[in-house]
Amino acid sequence: MTASSDPTPIAESQPGGDDLPAITARALRLRLRQQEILAELGVLALQGTPFPDLIETTVTLVAEGMQAEFCKAMEHLPERNCLIVRAGVGWDEGVVGHATVGADLESPAGFALRTGKPVISNHLDHEGRFRTPELLVAHGIHRAMNVILQGEGKPWGVLEVDSRSDGSFTEHDVAFLRGAANLLGMAIERQRFERDLKASLEQQEILLQEGNHRVTNSLQLVASMLSLQSSAASTTELREQLQEAVSRISAIARAHERLYRTRQIRNLNLGDYLTDICKDMDDAAGQCDVHVSVAEEVQITTDRAISISLVVTELITNAAKHAYSSGETRPIWVTLERDGDMLTISVRDAGDGLPEGFDPKKSKGLGMRIVSGLLAQLKAELTVKRDEPGTAFVMTIPIHGQR
Numbered sequence: 001m002t003a004s005s006d007p008t009p010i011a012e013s014q015p016g017g018d019d020l021p022a023i024t025a026r027a028l029r030l031r032l033r034q035q036e037i038l039a040e041l042g043v044l045a046l047q048g049t050p051f052p053d054l055i056e057t058t059v060t061l062v063a064e065g066m067q068a069e070f071c072k073a074m075e076h077l078p079e080r081n082c083l084i085v086r087a088g089v090g091w092d093e094g095v096v097g098h099a100t101v102g103a104d105l106e107s108p109a110g111f112a113l114r115t116g117k118p119v120i121s122n123h124l125d126h127e128g129r130f131r132t133p134e135l136l137v138a139h140g141i142h143r144a145m146n147v148i149l150q151g152e153g154k155p156w157g158v159l160e161v162d163s164r165s166d167g168s169f170t171e172h173d174v175a176f177l178r179g180a181a182n183l184l185g186m187a188i189e190r191q192r193f194e195r196d197l198k199a200s201l202e203q204q205e206i207l208l209q210e211g212n213h214r215v216t217n218s219l220q221l222v223a224s225m226l227s228l229q230s231s232a233a234s235t236t237e238l239r240e241q242l243q244e245a246v247s248r249i250s251a252i253a254r255a256h257e258r259l260y261r262t263r264q265i266r267n268l269n270l271g272d273y274l275t276d277i278c279k280d281m282d283d284a285a286g287q288c289d290v291h292v293s294v295a296e297e298v299q300i301t302t303d304r305a306i307s308i309s310l311v312v313t314e315l316i317t318n319a320a321k322h323a324y325s326s327g328e329t330r331p332i333w334v335t336l337e338r339d340g341d342m343l344t345i346s347v348r349d350a351g352d353g354l355p356e357g358f359d360p361k362k363s364k365g366l367g368m369r370i371v372s373g374l375l376a377q378l379k380a381e382l383t384v385k386r387d388e389p390g391t392a393f394v395m396t397i398p399i400h401g402q403r
């Protein structure tokens with residue numbers, strides 16, 4: 001996938017151009033070891049080995065496979081027109097992470113980078129085509145071989161082996177080096193892809209959080225405007241109605257606020273969410289105490305969780321408003337239980353009880369109409385139990401939308 005366009009190495013002229021007759025048992029063993037190394041690197045790349053580990057292992061194994069004292073992987077820094085050593089073996093302290101070589105066509109590594117062609121230089125001392133980089137001179141290097149490192153997009157850098165010893169790098173060595181470079185190129189590409197993916201996911205999350213944040217702010221703004229309007233209302237009845245609208249809008253705003261404060265987007269933990277909502281309601285419910293007990297690990301879609309939270313908010317508001325005409329303690333209990341795919345949620349009080357003939361389906365109040373509407377959407381069923389004392393509203397709700 002990452003082979004460069006022209007596989008012909010740019011080498012000094014070699015007598016005969018073919019080293020086949022020179023193949024000995026030792027050379028054969030070396031080629032076999034090179035094959036093993038490529039297989040080893042391939043497995044590491046496929047296993048998704050972290051890039052810094054893979055690049056370290058690559059330079060170490062490539063040096064071994066080439067029987068060379070030095071190897072390095074260099075990253076191209078276009079703004080400085082140079083290549084910086086990112087990983088290496090054999091080099092003096094301070095080279096890896098710091099040393100650079102020119103990325104222009106006159107340096108062997110620069111030539112490999114810009115043309116995509118492998119470069120063999122077996123006699124650096126007599127090299128007429130390239131200038132020998134200072135780094136190689138300082139380490140007494142006689143011969144070098146460079147291949148480009150690239151993903152599917154633009155080049156990343158160069159992989160180079162160097163040796164102080166006499167001898168020659170050959171076309172077979174180029175094939176091995178290119179094999180290693182291609183495997184590293186795969187990892188470079190994956191690393192780029194993962195980085196881009198992470199950035200775009202983060203961007204999406206920020207946008208969504210921002211959206212929820214704005215919805216919350218707008219709802220709070222509407223609630224404050226209605227609140228102002230209610231304080232200026234001409235009749236008590238109108239004032240109370242506007243105030244009720246304010247509490248409902250505030251309940252929806254609170255639900256949204258919870259959403260943008262969590263990192264969950266499509267699903268959320270219903271138990272945690274209801275606990276939070278009930279805590280808010282406890283603050284808003286005046287003399288009443290809201291007690292919550294929830295099953296753990298109930299994951300549910302955000303849409304369903306919001307509808308459920310609005311139903312629970314209405315029922316707690318009713319209990320706080322209508323259940324207790326007197327009493328020091330005014331408890332309200334909210335429970336969430338799970339049985340397979342079914343949830344049971346109850347909102348219970350120990351108050352004076354419902355008025356005679358109360359029928360949730362026929363109630364003229366807006367509260368019970370909202371509850372009935374949302375429960376129908378949720379495909380849920382409501383049972384109203386007259387306790388001694390008090391009332392329990394018990395709902396059975398399927399976790400998933402369709403039954």
Ligand SMILES: Nc1ncnc2c1ncn2[C@@H]1O[C@H](COP(=O)(O)OP(=O)(O)OP(=O)(O)O)[C@@H](O)[C@H]1O
Pocket residue numbers: 244318319321322323349351352353354355358363364365366367368369391
């Ligand atoms: N927990 C409860 N205990 C006693 N009575 C209740 C309880 N919940 C509801 N009710 C009675 O049921 C009636 C209907 O409730 P509903 O929520 O529909 O209307 P509301 O609370 O009166 O007005 P709104 O909800 O529109 O502000 C209430 O007026 C109240 O008489």
Ligand SMILES: [Mg+2]
Pocket residue numbers: 314317318365366367368
């Ligand atoms: Mg009500």
